[in-house]
Amino acid sequence: MDLEIEEKQTRSISEIVSIVEALVFVADEPITVKTLSDVLEEDRETVEAAVEQLKQEYEEREGGLQLREIAGGWQISTRTEYHEEIRKYLKTRPNAKLSLAALETLAVIAYKQPVTVPEILEIRGVQSASAIKTLLDKKLITAKGRKETVGRPMMYGTSKDFLLQFGLKDLSELPSIEDFEDLAA
Amino acid sequence: MEQTEQLSFDFYKETAEITRESRDELKLHMGEFNGPLDLLLYLIKQEQANIFDIPIARITDEYLKYIRLMKHLDISVAGDFLVMAATLIEIKSKMLLPKEITEEAEEEMEDPRELLVRQLLEHQKFKNAAQMLYERTTVEQAVFPRGKLESDENNAETNASVFDLLTVFQKILSRHIEEVQLEIEREEITLAEMLKSLKKRIFANKQLSLLAFFEEMHTRRELVTAFIAVLEIVRTESVKLMQTTTFGDIILKKV
Numbered sequence: 001m002d003l004e005i006e007e008k009q010t011r012s013i014s015e016i017v018s019i020v021e022a023l024v025f026v027a028d029e030p031i032t033v034k035t036l037s038d039v040l041e042e043d044r045e046t047v048e049a050a051v052e053q054l055k056q057e058y059e060e061r062e063g064g065l066q067l068r069e070i071a072g073g074w075q076i077s078t079r080t081e082y083h084e085e086i087r088k089y090l091k092t093r094p095n096a097k098l099s100l101a102a103l104e105t106l107a108v109i110a111y112k113q114p115v116t117v118p119e120i121l122e123i124r125g126v127q128s129a130s131a132i133k134t135l136l137d138k139k140l141i142t143a144k145g146r147k148e149t150v151g152r153p154m155m156y157g158t159s160k161d162f163l164l165q166f167g168l169k170d171l172s173e174l175p176s177i178e179d180f181e182d183l184a185a
Numbered sequence: 186m187e188q189t190e191q192l193s194f195d196f197y198k199e200t201a202e203i204t205r206e207s208r209d210e211l212k213l214h215m216g217e218f219n220g221p222l223d224l225l226l227y228l229i230k231q232e233q234a235n236i237f238d239i240p241i242a243r244i245t246d247e248y249l250k251y252i253r254l255m256k257h258l259d260i261s262v263a264g265d266f267l268v269m270a271a272t273l274i275e276i277k278s279k280m281l282l283p284k285e286i287t288e289e290a291e292e293e294m295e296d297p298r299e300l301l302v303r304q305l306l307e308h309q310k311f312k313n314a315a316q317m318l319y320e321r322t323t324v325e326q327a328v329f330p331r332g333k334l335e336s337d338e339n340n341a342e343t344n345a346s347v348f349d350l351l352t353v354f355q356k357i358l359s360r361h362i363e364e365v366q367l368e369i370e371r372e373e374i375t376l377a378e379m380l381k382s383l384k385k386r387i388f389a390n391k392q393l394s395l396l397a398f399f400e401e402m403h404t405r406r407e408l409v410t411a412f413i414a415v416l417e418i419v420r421t422e423s424v425k426l427m428q429t430t431t432f433g434d435i436i437l438k439k440v
Contacts, residue, residue, distance in 0.1 A: 125220045
């Protein structure tokens with residue numbers, strides 16, 4: 001028992017950084033600090049510091065990879081600069097872009113969630129049924145229960161896929177909606 | 186011809202343009218207007234008007250002109266656009282009405298445009314937010330996480346548990362049960378049963394017409410079974426096949 005504890009204590013910070021890197025590499029979706037600290041049996045602060053250091057190392061190296069926080073976890077991914085070569089190798093094309101109508105509807109849902117169809121209509125001034133269907137099909141939004149009001153309309157909110165596809169840590173990373181007011185002509 | 190697959194677009198250039206070629210000829214470049222608020226915002230920008238002090242008469246005229254153009258070009262005008270047209274006309278007429286000037290009323294008097302302005306500003310905000318999302322997803326499409334490894338979930342070979350096996354096994358089992366049920370439904374007579382009934386009839390009547398016996402059969406399978414039963418009974422029992430005339434009826438007869 002004593003031996004085990006001693007072993008843990010002798011782990012240097014650089015060792016922890018290395019293990020964190022290995023774990024982030026192996027995880028097939030963003031790995032949370034909590035998971036990392038559970039596996040390492042280190043406290044949250046230590047893990048957070050290790051992740052920060054690792055992130056800095058990646059930045060200083062200026063290699064083909066980056067460590068970034070997305071959808072509540074950490075992920076190793078390629079840098080945007082090399083997308084052309086990567087696409088050439090993967091033989092893929094970018095996904096079809098969302099239509100303007102779908103993007104606008106998504107923006108309303110992201111900022112007003114949980115939000116009902118009539119509420120979306122009020123802001124957009126236009127029916128949004130087909131845009132909502134597209135967003136549901138692409139799993140960017142999910143139903144979040146019914147609103148206890150006349151007609152009990154369905155409420156919608158954004159999904160984890162939304163965070164992943166838009167490169168967001170969490171919803172709080174979205175710029176404040178009031179910030180967009182300045183741009184108003 | 187325009188390309189059908191559009192990989193990128195400029196959010197603000199992607200709007201309609203009405204340009205006056207000559208006195209009564211309008212040239213129209215259609216864009217994608219996401220509803221009446223979108224069109225209204227565009228027209229206000231075109232007129233370089235202040236959103237907080239919309240020249241309602243001018244904007245209403247422009248708006249109606251646009252709708253008429255859409256109709257003229259056989260573009261079906263959505264109901265939402267017409268509702269907005271009605272709203273604009275209502276606001277316009279309200280503003281034309283002389284106001285009763287009393288001190289109290291003046292304070293309470295609400296600008297008929299107020300609700301519309303609020304709606305427009307709100308719409309503008311979300312339009313800008315949509316632009317931000319568009320930019321984000323464009324950047325995001327250039328970022329790739331690592332490819333899936335053998336050990337990841339998508340590898341069925343390593344991921345199957347005992348329970349997965351059981352599920353598959355149960356599926357196979359249930360398929361077999363179904364097959365058995367199907368056979369029972371056919372209500373087929375077995376060779377042994379056929380033999381038994383054949384024997385009973387020959388022994389009761391001493392003889393039996395083969396043709397009559399075969400004609401009692403309903404299906405091809407029963408017929409085959411009956412034929413085999415006849416062969417069998419001739420081989421094992423003291424029963425003979427007799428034909429009195431050429432091509433005549435064959436009689437099964439107890440010896």
